[in-house]
Amino acid sequence: MGNEIDRRGFLGVMPAALGVAAGALRGNDASLARVAGVTGSVGDTIESPAPAPVQAGVRAAATHLEPFDYSGVKLLPGRWQRQYQAACDFYLSIPDDDILHGFRAEAGLRAPGKPLGGWAQKTTGALFGQWLSGMARGYRATGDVALRDKAMGLFTEWVKTIKPDGDARMRHYAFDKLVCGLVDLDLYAGEGKRVRPVLERVVDAANRTLQRPPANYDPTSYAAPTEWYTLPENLYRAYLLTGDRRFSDFARVWHYPQYWDRFESSASPDDAQGVHAYSHVNTFSSAAAAYEVTGDARFLAMIRNFHDYMQTTQCYATGGYGPNEHFCTVDGSLGASLDTRSDTCETGCGSWAVYKLSRYLQRFTGEARYGDWAERMFYNGAGAALPVTTGGKAFYYADYRVGGGAKVYNWDAYTCCSGTYIQDVADFHNLGYYKDAKGIYVNMYIPSELTWEGPHGTVKFTQETRYPDAESSTLTVHAVTPSTFAIRFRIPEWTRGASVHVNGAPARVAAEPGTWASVERTWSDGDRVEVRIPLTLRMLPVDRWHPNRVAVVRGPAVLVLEGGYHDPRFFLPRSDEELAGWLVAEPWKRASGVLTETTEPEDQQVSVFRVALPDKGAVRSRFRPFYDVEEGYPYYMYFDREKLPRKLW
Numbered sequence: 001m002g003n004e005i006d007r008r009g010f011l012g013v014m015p016a017a018l019g020v021a022a023g024a025l026r027g028n029d030a031s032l033a034r035v036a037g038v039t040g041s042v043g044d045t046i047e048s049p050a051p052a053p054v055q056a057g058v059r060a061a062a063t064h065l066e067p068f069d070y071s072g073v074k075l076l077p078g079r080w081q082r083q084y085q086a087a088c089d090f091y092l093s094i095p096d097d098d099i100l101h102g103f104r105a106e107a108g109l110r111a112p113g114k115p116l117g118g119w120a121q122k123t124t125g126a127l128f129g130q131w132l133s134g135m136a137r138g139y140r141a142t143g144d145v146a147l148r149d150k151a152m153g154l155f156t157e158w159v160k161t162i163k164p165d166g167d168a169r170m171r172h173y174a175f176d177k178l179v180c181g182l183v184d185l186d187l188y189a190g191e192g193k194r195v196r197p198v199l200e201r202v203v204d205a206a207n208r209t210l211q212r213p214p215a216n217y218d219p220t221s222y223a224a225p226t227e228w229y230t231l232p233e234n235l236y237r238a239y240l241l242t243g244d245r246r247f248s249d250f251a252r253v254w255h256y257p258q259y260w261d262r263f264e265s266s267a268s269p270d271d272a273q274g275v276h277a278y279s280h281v282n283t284f285s286s287a288a289a290a291y292e293v294t295g296d297a298r299f300l301a302m303i304r305n306f307h308d309y310m311q312t313t314q315c316y317a318t319g320g321y322g323p324n325e326h327f328c329t330v331d332g333s334l335g336a337s338l339d340t341r342s343d344t345c346e347t348g349c350g351s352w353a354v355y356k357l358s359r360y361l362q363r364f365t366g367e368a369r370y371g372d373w374a375e376r377m378f379y380n381g382a383g384a385a386l387p388v389t390t391g392g393k394a395f396y397y398a399d400y401r402v403g404g405g406a407k408v409y410n411w412d413a414y415t416c417c418s419g420t421y422i423q424d425v426a427d428f429h430n431l432g433y434y435k436d437a438k439g440i441y442v443n444m445y446i447p448s449e450l451t452w453e454g455p456h457g458t459v460k461f462t463q464e465t466r467y468p469d470a471e472s473s474t475l476t477v478h479a480v481t482p483s484t485f486a487i488r489f490r491i492p493e494w495t496r497g498a499s500v501h502v503n504g505a506p507a508r509v510a511a512e513p514g515t516w517a518s519v520e521r522t523w524s525d526g527d528r529v530e531v532r533i534p535l536t537l538r539m540l541p542v543d544r545w546h547p548n549r550v551a552v553v554r555g556p557a558v559l560v561l562e563g564g565y566h567d568p569r570f571f572l573p574r575s576d577e578e579l580a581g582w583l584v585a586e587p588w589k590r591a592s593g594v595l596t597e598t599t600e601p602e603d604q605q606v607s608v609f610r611v612a613l614p615d616k617g618a619v620r621s622r623f624r625p626f627y628d629v630e631e632g633y634p635y636y637m638y639f640d641r642e643k644l645p646r647k648l649w
Contacts, residue, residue: 056243057236060295064366065434065441067359068450070140070188073429076447076462079383079627080428086387087425088138091131092146099124099131100157106169107161118392118413125174127419128158132181134422140188141429148189155185159198166201167209172228175206177419179234187241199238200246207250219259220274227279229256232286233356236293248293251286260287260302267308273329277322278346281310281353288360300364307361307370316400317540317551317637318384318558318626319354319376320345332545338638344400348417348424351381355427362434362443368490369514371443372556374431375492378444379468379557382424384627385417394418400637402549404563407631432463439486441516442531445473456483459523468555468625469607471535477527486520489531492556494538501530537583538576539641548641552579552623554607561611562621563634570613572641583609583623 075081097113102123104111115121124131135151138144162168170178182199186192211225235251238244259280262269284303291299313330314321321327323337323344337344358374361367386395392413399405410417433450434441440452445467451460457480465473475487491498491511498511500519507529511517519529535555541547550572552559573579586608606628611619629635 057240057248057293058243059240059292061292061300061364063292063363065363065436067363067430068433068435068452070137070426070430072451073141073432074449075428076449076464078447080446083383083387084138084425084428087422088144088147090388091135091422092150096150096154096157099128099154100161103128103158103161103169107163109161116392116414118415120392120414123169124414125170126177126416127414128154129174129177129179129181130419130423133177133184134426136181136184136188137423137426137430141426148191151181151185151189152191152194155182155191155195155198162198162202163205165208166198166203166205168202168205170206172210172225172231175202175210176227176231176234178202179231179238183234183237183241187237196242200244203235203238203247203250207246212253217258219280222276227276227282228254229259229283230279230286232256233282233289236286236289239293251289251293254286255290256283256286259283260299263302263305263309264298265301265305267305267312268330269309270330272309273327273333275327277314277325277327278349278353280327281321281350281357285353285356285360288357288364291364292360303357303361304365307357307373311373313543315373316345316542317376317553318345318380318398318400319373320347320350320381320398320400322346322350332543335542335546335549338400338402338542338549340401342399342401342405343397344405345381345398346417347381347385347395347398348420351377351385351424352420352427354381355424355431359430367514368443368516369493371490372492372494372514375444375556378428378431380626382421383428384625384629385421385424386631388418388421392418394421400551402636402638402640404634404636406563406634407629409631439488439518439520441488441490442473442475443490445531445533454483454485456485457481459483459485467533468535468557471555472530472532474528474530477523477525477529479523479525482522482524484520484522486518487523487529488516488518491515491517492533494553495533495536495555497534499532501532503528536576537580539572539579542638549638550641551638552583554625557607557625557627558637559607559609559623560626560629560635560637561623561639563636565620567619567621568617570611570617570619572639574641582612582614584612586610586622 075084095113098116101111101113101115106123116124119126132151132155135147139148168175168178179199182195185195186199213225213228231254232251235247239248239251259275262272284306287299287302290296310321314327314334323341325343325346328334328337354377355374358370361370386407386409388394393409394415394417395407396410396415396417428446432444432446432448434443435452437455440450442463445465446463447465448463449460450463451458460478462476462478463473467473489500491513493514495513498517500507500509500511500517502519507519509517509519517531533555537552537554539550540553542549573582607625609623611621611623613619626637
């Protein structure tokens with residue numbers, strides 16, 4: 001069987017406050033050339049990847065919306081494009097021989113290179129499939145052939161290491177990631193002719209060799225097999241891609257009624273706590289895939305109820321969840337965790353699970369509200385993470401403690417979050433928009449371009465925005481001929497007073513929280529539609545047992561108080577109205593890793609707030625977005641409104 005690291009072995013260790021050198025996000029000429037569609041010599045353009053084949057499996061569930069599935073969306077210059085490019089640079093820089101070393105050694109083949117270390121000390125099995133997946137999705141999104149070529153080079157050499165009967169020497173956890181990667185090489189890289197026979201072989205071998213889960217499996221245990229309940233999703237995806245029932249039949253083996261059924265008729269079951277957090281969000285993407293293939297409405301009820309359970313009992317203001325990687329007892333334990341747990345949220349993996357589940361829910365229901373969780377995890381989760389960098393240093397845990405925290409790299413190399421991180425940033429291209437036969441849906445407000453094949457031909461859109469540093473986003477229509485369709489904007493549930501303008505004039509459309517604001521008309525080239533989403537400042541209690549333990553939030557972004565100054569102690573105000581009165585916005589921009597004052601409205605400008613206390617007390621520390629905090633800098637995210645920090649002198 002496989003040799004992937006047992007990820008549970010790390011849970012008993014408290015994260016150390018490491019002070020390692022910053023690995024700043026960066027783009028370089030090579031990455032910019034790749035995104036621009038240039039490779040090799042200047043002028044050698046590349047073609048966009050071919051559209052994916054029509055999926056062959058039968059979808060029994062109806063869908064209301066469809067994502068653009070990593071096609072037709074281009075990130076424009078800004079923070080998120082830079083983060084994506086830097087991630088691609090890092091993963092492309094890992095030597096192939098090092099990635100393959102353990103696989104070759106296990107197979108008794110010549111093994112040049114060296115072990116990567118950490119969780120990849122024996123093999124990269126726990127990460128390999130996710131790296132293939134992220135590269136395939138990135139290639140589909142950007143046309144970057146370097147990503148496709150690296151992924152297929154790794155695949156070609158890895159195939160030589162599996163046993164003749166297809167045994168990939170992987171247990172459940174790594175096997176699930178592998179199936180995802182192989183499906184994505186077929187679906188997004190157009191390599192089905194080479195990949196699909198291998199997918200069939202390794203799944204057939206796994207069907208013979210993988211230990212089945214016991215019927216009386218205890219979800220709170222860590223008994224083997226590990227995380228088997230995440231397997232159905234990618235096996236069902238393989239079925240939808242190929243129509244081959246061996247995949248759907250094998251997927252059904254791994255259904256998880258021991259836990260899923262607790263949410264069939266309730267969004268507040270009394271026995272859902274104590275389980276591993278990330279994988280138990282992830283398993284509901286398997287329930288979603290089961291719904292897509294079977295059409296059984298019970299599965300849809302389960303994922304709806306689970307989503308609401310998470311929002312009401314398990315999520316912090318960031319959208320993150322899982323202190324010590326567990327769901328909390330619904331008795332104030334979530335808020336109490338902020339006294340002691342520095343491993344507050346498993347950032348990379350936790351974001352990936354949320355992105356997927358939110359997308360399933362929006363596809364199946366058409367409801368805007370399910371985009372809010374993904375948005376919070378975009379700005380406060382993966383989008384706020386330190387980049388994976390030299391030596392496999394990865395940002396695993398975010399620290400939200402009342403006593404203060406700092407962003408630090410995990411003490412071990414190549415952890416699970418270095419596997420999901422490349423999928424997270426590739427997903428930046430697949431979170432922003434949906435479509436149906438009658439129009440497009442703007443789900444996220446990210447600088448980007450969109451190409452849509454509408455009912456009257458190709459229409460392109462440019463989205464210009466500084467959201468969530470600014471509260472508006474403008475979409476410009478580029479159409480050869482006038483075309484009639486709808487443009488719909490997600491209005492987050494937390495905002496009030498949202499509005500839409502078309503070519504500068506107010507549009508008479510409803511823009512209610514938690515819905516789509518829809519503008520349907522005949523659009524001409526150059527039309528501009530602006531959505532304004534007031535970014536209200538507010539204080540969110542961590543749970544109902546701790547009404548005065550709050551985080552300061554502006555729009556979807558959590559603000560943190562800088563911890564680098566010796567400031568006087570002060571209480572937060574009693575109301576959001578008061579808070580808005582003494583947080584004073586100041587224009588700053590990021591330049592070479594340093595915040596400096598500015599008057600320039602450019603893409604790197606960030607929202608920074610000076611604290612203007614009613615008693616005129618001087619406070620040097622500022623509130624700034626959590627996504628703007630760099631490695632090692634101290635901050636405070638949660639505050640007790642009725643308690644001052646303990647006086648030490």
